[in-house]
Amino acid sequence: LIIGIWGGPNKIYAAFKFFLYTLMGSLLMLVALIYLYTQSGGSFALADWYKLPLSSTAQTLLFFAFFAAFAVKVPMWPVHTWLPDVHVEAPTGGSAVLAAIMLKLGAYGFLRFSLPILPDASQEWAWLMIALSLVAVVYVGLVAMVQQDMKKLVAYSSVAHMGFVTLGFFVFSDLGVSGAIVQMIAHGFVSAAMFLAIGVLYDRVHSREIADYGGVVNTMPNFSAFALLFVMANCGLPGTAGFVGEWMVILAAVKSNFWVGSAAATALIFGAAYSLWMFKRVYLGPVGNDNVKGLTDLNPREFLVMASLAIAVLFMGVYPKPFTDVMDASVADLLRHVAISKLN
Template sequence: MTGMPYLSLAIWVPIVGGLVVLATGSDRNAPLARVIALVTAIAGLLVAIPLYQGFDTTTSSMQFVELAPWIPYFNINYYLGVDGISMLFVLLNSFITVIVVIAGWEVIQQRVSQYMAAFLIMSGLMNGIFSALDGILFYVFFEASLIPMYLIIGIWGGPNRVYAAIKFFLYTLLGSLLMLVALIYLFLESGGSFNILDWHKLPLAMGVQVAVFVAFLLSFAVKVPMWPVHTWLPDAHVEAPTGGSVVLAAIALKLGAYGFLRFSLPIAPDASQAMAPLIITLSLIAVVYIGFVALVQTDMKKLVAYSSIAHMGFVTLGFFIFNPLGIEGALVQMISHGFISGAMFLCIGVLYDRVHSRNIADYGGVVNTMPKFAAFFMLFAMANAGLPGTSGFIGEFMVVLGSVQYNFWVAFAAATTLITGAAYTLWMYKRVVFGDVANDHVAELEDIGAREFAFLAVLAICVLAMGLYPKPVTDVLHTSVNELLRHVAVSKL
């Protein structure tokens, strides 16, 4: 271990802070719980920022490495490190945690300490997933992160929260069991090492690679979620509280996609290429078909949930066309989607807190009573539709360009999202925001306050900054993506 253990701090500051928040107990101490939660979330972001400041973009090697024995008998280590692919997600997760704590400041009135603690602990666990370089350490963080989200949906969710929470938990847990089998096999095959970087060098036979790839696929596909194992996501989003939906969309969906780049492609490169047509087909179904499914939704949250599945289809498409534009575009899309989907769910949450309805038909003419909110909502809706100048355009455009290099018709099918995405997003926005005041509920609405303005403004700045100048993000990715492609033995285009 050299220098400051920034990765350990990014993991354990939120977790320890979450336990302190939990210790504040009953809702009589809710103000104290909120303050400690906010201080902890900001501290978690501050200890993650040096990862970007000190990052060397010229090397693909793991940086900020920490290594200590954990369970020596099985050669399991506390082994952390980040490269250009994973470092940005630690930052994104830490940033979103601050937003979620602020967003839930006044909205959550019951079990406040437990609510805040669940998000902080989950934030630390997710940073562990993005940082772990030991297979078992990764698996522990991967599975443990299910528990806070399960509780968030099951306790603070909507009327069908128990059903949604159990469905979420079972889908993701069952998918992960095959991953555990693959991890144990790789441990035995590598002569007793759980080091993920050692696994990248294993000369596995093609049949073994296919089996390992399928095991990882079934785990990560559920997390993304890819079609057809996506059905848990709309239920989870609809029932989850606003903060739960934000973290689910902005961070949790990225865990499966990240797994493809850390495990599937480097450990089973030949199988990845052989299975690429299948993954590309499933991705295109998600992009095209799910886009049309979103078009017929009457619930705002469900519409944005389906749009997330379509956008994540772009991500898996970009990974498996095996060129730098595709993979970098997919990673940019993941970061961008974290900002945009989080903002969309927060906007829906702002309306829900006032009217207690997510149905599009219950709104209309919101711009007349909430002009500031309508302006923010329009920016995020345009970004969700992929408007040039917003972060939503950059990643999709890069993936489409990469797809053209791979196959014109694949690119053509993927580009239909620019039409369907605009259709379902603008259709929702028009019916909710424009027109005359639809009913008394809308007439009585109050515009966003200082707290809501603050978190929406910060996300708006992120969406515009990344859309207008994505270089700080792409520079970090470039070397690691090229090294991954070199490892998978695909010529760079």
Template sequence: MALPGRLDGALSPRASLQGTENKNMGLLSLAIWLPIVCGAVLLALGRDSNAGVVRWLALAAALLSFLVTIPLITGFDTGTAALQFQENLAWIERFNVRYHLGVDGISVWFVLLTAFITVIVVIAGWEVITDRVHQYMGAFLILSGIMVGVFSAVDGLLFYVFFEATLIPMYIVIGVWGGPRRVYAAFKFFLYTLAGSLLMLVALVYLYYKSGGSFSLLDWHRLPLPMSAQALLFFAFFAAFAVKVPMWPVHTWLPDAHVEAPTGGSVVLAAIMLKLGAYGFLRFSMPIAPDAAREYAWLIIALSLIAVVYIGLVALVQQDMKKLVAYSSIAHMGFVTLGFFVFSELGVSGGLVQMISHGFVSGAMFLCIGVLYDRVHSREIASYGGVVNTMPKFTAFAVFFAMANCGLPGTAGFVGEWMVILGAVKYDFWIGLLAASSLVFGAAYTLWMVKRVYFGAVANDDVKALQDIGAREFLMLAVLAIAVLWMGLLPKPFTDVMHVSVTELLKHVAVSKLN
């Protein structure tokens, strides 16, 4: 089947990509396979391996994997929406499946964010994880490479393989190093996300045959489709991506997974894995089925507003700090999907900025809870009180991240939400007003937790015995604090990178593909 002429899109057609492959230097493959291979090596060391050596090897691998991703930004051309740093090789030739990688302004920041968070997670588990250290560090390194693969894949089947493969390491992390109900939480996480993805696989197979035997996203973005087919494809993709975000009402797996997961698992789950679903909306749902995306935008907006408002109210009554921050993540991701489906540059860019900032802020929030849990072995808000009296340095970080979670101006948490609200007001004043008013709930549940945990008189002997953070914990929190401040005070480098790609995506979605 011959494909029609060019439609401007998030991924420009192949003809416009000439010359971009020469500068790739295999960076994306290195970013994917370096942590995977290093993780496999750590797994092969066995339980008898020296835990100290394993930790240093894991840190070296994580740092090297992060350094590999830096040239993706320093060498990124912000003036084009074309894919950059491409690698395009035959994989399964019989079915025209290709090992096709590339990043644009929408995806490149998430590659860096994934590698950066992996370094933080390795440092966070340095002293806390004492059992099966090689497996713990190996699982996170492998997961890091797989998630980079999701953000880099330009072949539909390759994307699906990476997308589903993320379940395995996270399932193991929750199931082995999690809390008392870890097996239940791990199964619920696995089944929810796997069930949603099965419909996506059906959609990919349909698009393969409809496009004349191609799994290329570039081809699928230009493929004309009737409205009935677009609607079915849109909801098939929705089933996979909505669960991953997660959107209301398929969000119930997330609080359980967060509560039972170890601190590192919660950090990666909130900072990166939730972003895979939102990224899928931009890469699949909107450009492949633009008419259906515009037709059913009201549904996504409604579900997003429910997440922002209702889930915010649910967070207000939580007694467990991890559950409170988990529900907070659902509310913040509601802002992301709201921004995407108001179809404005402010909204989509704001959603992307919110995804990145949420990676920093939510990761930091879970690390702070982990610091307290490691000392007191309780996540209940009632177990604390007056922490500032015994841990002043830690409290300074914790309160700063809580303020960022509220959307305090000058922090990363403010920029994305403000852009989404502006985009929503432009789309419909009342939608924007409802989204803006929900910020009150975010401030309420966050400040309520901060007041009861950190301020006031010392509540009990456990709090009285607390010792302030050491150099390792100070380092990981300080690095995240710098990132939150940098993005809050100087968001332009982030928005400049994504600007042209977002503009092209919106142009593409505005053009009908009905045949």
């Protein structure tokens, strides 16, 4: 509704595309939920589903039914194609909610449904999940590099960053799962900040094209400082929220398989390439045109929002311990449950 009512010129197309993608995946998930309800003797309690003795065939079918719903939401490659269209048409607030909150629902689904209810199938198909995650990290990172629209660039970078989340879940280690959850939270702050920063520029110039800007730092110095921090966090700079989760997942992946970890680490290179190149073309250098010359710096409302996100990004990057402490017991319990089912 947010996209369809307040979106851009192709808002109806984008809203329908989003709706249809989500609907197709969710219908398969609904079938899986009904099957689990019948198998558990009429219970929708997750605790009951965790104890179900499901056959390997049933687990595999249910795994892919859940996968259909959660992969679209994350979104994983190759069902990620709705995301750039939807972000481009969505208003700034819609993009922030979509990137910061809704994409996390898919990853949360893997964590609460696929892994504990279907541990055998999760182990069996982990190679596929890891492969798709690496494609998202590497290939989609390269796609982001050639974008001319700022929103499309950040949308593709979201797909690449969320690839770390699914990768972390399916290496089955404390470090990997904890890193993936930290990455979910960090990406919520960083991607929302990136989209809101683009919204600040769009409100003034009514263009998202990188070519329509240049030298913004000359007319909006305060805003440019915030934008630089968020771009650095998007690259995964140490000391920012974007670094912590990605680094934990890369370490866990290297421990599991050196080549998987090496492929994942390329995201830090690609992330720096597309983020910093965009920053250079939009913010640095001489004033690009009359539109940029007439820009005004942040108003108090915009400053408050940017400062709040900046504090969150820096706090989580410098001191992530409160986040990891809270999740440690749950992560250990989940991995113990998956390991026990493998032994059985």
